[in-house]
Amino acid sequence: MNPLRICMVTTFFPPHNFGGDGMWVYRLTNSLARQGHRLSVVYNPHAFKLMGGAISGQSFPLHANVETFPLGPPRLGLAGTLLDHQLGQPFAHRPELERFFAGNEFDVVHFHNISLLGGPRILELGRGIKFCTLNDHWFVCAMHILWRFDREACQKRTCLACTLAGRRPPQLWRYTGTLDRALEQVDMFIAPSLSAVQTHRSNGFSRPIRALPYFLPATEADSPVEDSREDPPRRPYFLFVGRLEKMKGVQDLIEVFRTYRSAELVIAGIGAYENTLRQLAAGLEHVRFTGLQSDRQLRNWYRGALATVVPSIGYETFGWPTLESFAQRTPVIVRAIGPLPEIAAGGGLVFSTQAELEAALSSLQGSPELRERLGEQGFRNYQSRYTEAVHIDRYHELVAEIRAQREAGS
Numbered sequence: 001m002n003p004l005r006i007c008m009v010t011t012f013f014p015p016h017n018f019g020g021d022g023m024w025v026y027r028l029t030n031s032l033a034r035q036g037h038r039l040s041v042v043y044n045p046h047a048f049k050l051m052g053g054a055i056s057g058q059s060f061p062l063h064a065n066v067e068t069f070p071l072g073p074p075r076l077g078l079a080g081t082l083l084d085h086q087l088g089q090p091f092a093h094r095p096e097l098e099r100f101f102a103g104n105e106f107d108v109v110h111f112h113n114i115s116l117l118g119g120p121r122i123l124e125l126g127r128g129i130k131f132c133t134l135n136d137h138w139f140v141c142a143m144h145i146l147w148r149f150d151r152e153a154c155q156k157r158t159c160l161a162c163t164l165a166g167r168r169p170p171q172l173w174r175y176t177g178t179l180d181r182a183l184e185q186v187d188m189f190i191a192p193s194l195s196a197v198q199t200h201r202s203n204g205f206s207r208p209i210r211a212l213p214y215f216l217p218a219t220e221a222d223s224p225v226e227d228s229r230e231d232p233p234r235r236p237y238f239l240f241v242g243r244l245e246k247m248k249g250v251q252d253l254i255e256v257f258r259t260y261r262s263a264e265l266v267i268a269g270i271g272a273y274e275n276t277l278r279q280l281a282a283g284l285e286h287v288r289f290t291g292l293q294s295d296r297q298l299r300n301w302y303r304g305a306l307a308t309v310v311p312s313i314g315y316e317t318f319g320w321p322t323l324e325s326f327a328q329r330t331p332v333i334v335r336a337i338g339p340l341p342e343i344a345a346g347g348g349l350v351f352s353t354q355a356e357l358e359a360a361l362s363s364l365q366g367s368p369e370l371r372e373r374l375g376e377q378g379f380r381n382y383q384s385r386y387t388e389a390v391h392i393d394r395y396h397e398l399v400a401e402i403r404a405q406r407e408a409g410s
Helices: 021-034 045-050 078-087 094-102 159-165 178-183 194-202 250-256 274-280 295-304 320-327 340-344 354-366 368-385 388-409
Strands: 005-009 038-043 066-070 108-111 129-133 188-191 209-211 237-241 264-268 287-291 308-310 332-335 348-351
Touching (some): 005 021, 021 388, 188 194, 237 295, 250 264, 250 274, 250 354, 264 295, 320 332, 320 340, 332 340, 354 368
Parallel strands (some): 005 108, 038 066, 129 188, 188 209, 237 264, 308 332
16 A cells, blocks of 8 residues: 555543553554554644643654644633533634644544544544544543443443533533534544444444454563563562553452452552552552553563453453553453453453452462463464554555445445
């Protein structure tokens, strides 16, 4: 394929990001640039600041084929950003965005998290093939995560009541035809798992979706030369990696480790639920919190763990810790919800109850052969489905598919 001009449009982009979707855009952008394509990234650093984000000292180098276009201060400041959110259109930056797209021609315009950029009507801007990655459930859930009343995975749509309970003003555009008209501007939506396709479909999303899993760049999956952890454990340990939020289910993990004392539990991450989790773990000397860890430190934590445990109790669209664990030949133990069993298939154990979780811990700790076999299968899964080369080849196929559809319809 000839080199393409591609524009990434996203609210968050490193270093102005909280992880997750921002890192995904960063990885995909650099990967496409390494293939010879020219990339422009439009993002909103002010949204990151308004949400209380703090820039870490981590470096995020960009390929020479990448240009970034951070948006300037929003009109009316915080009020302008809130109007974006409430009106579903790019009020705060509309003139700037219109000038940008009027002055640039792109082969592909790829939208990501646009909730604080004026979505969904920002989808109307730009020309070329339009993709939109469903990094979360924002198009079908005002709270983004299908997490109902901050206590359970959403099984029944009570959207207005849930939004008010979450102390967010209702977005009136969700109750008009605005969303449907905006979604029609996109040629294809991309979901990182089959589960994410299904949860969107079951919540009324009818636009074309293709499942295309995330990937880890080879440079990030490579094992480090030396252990960079501070005070690594001296006992066998299980590992949790992720943001410390209620829906991640770490509270259930801590509860099991009240009685499971033959191994340590290492919890790597930070988040709004951290203080509650630390209180729950008070007195459990074999449960330790490491705080935020660098990519290199995490690779060492993954490599040394008996298994990585992913106990989420809400619907994710993917499961990054599962993939990162597989890249280090470490098996996983995942809850039977959302995409986790799909990604873990063959490379780990699946649980539904606390008793099943404890049995999975015991099985992997008691059988080095089982741990090695599952870890090797997980690594093979990673190599066959979740590498950069696999993803980029499929990305090119999707571009060709849309081109063919347009040619057939012209």
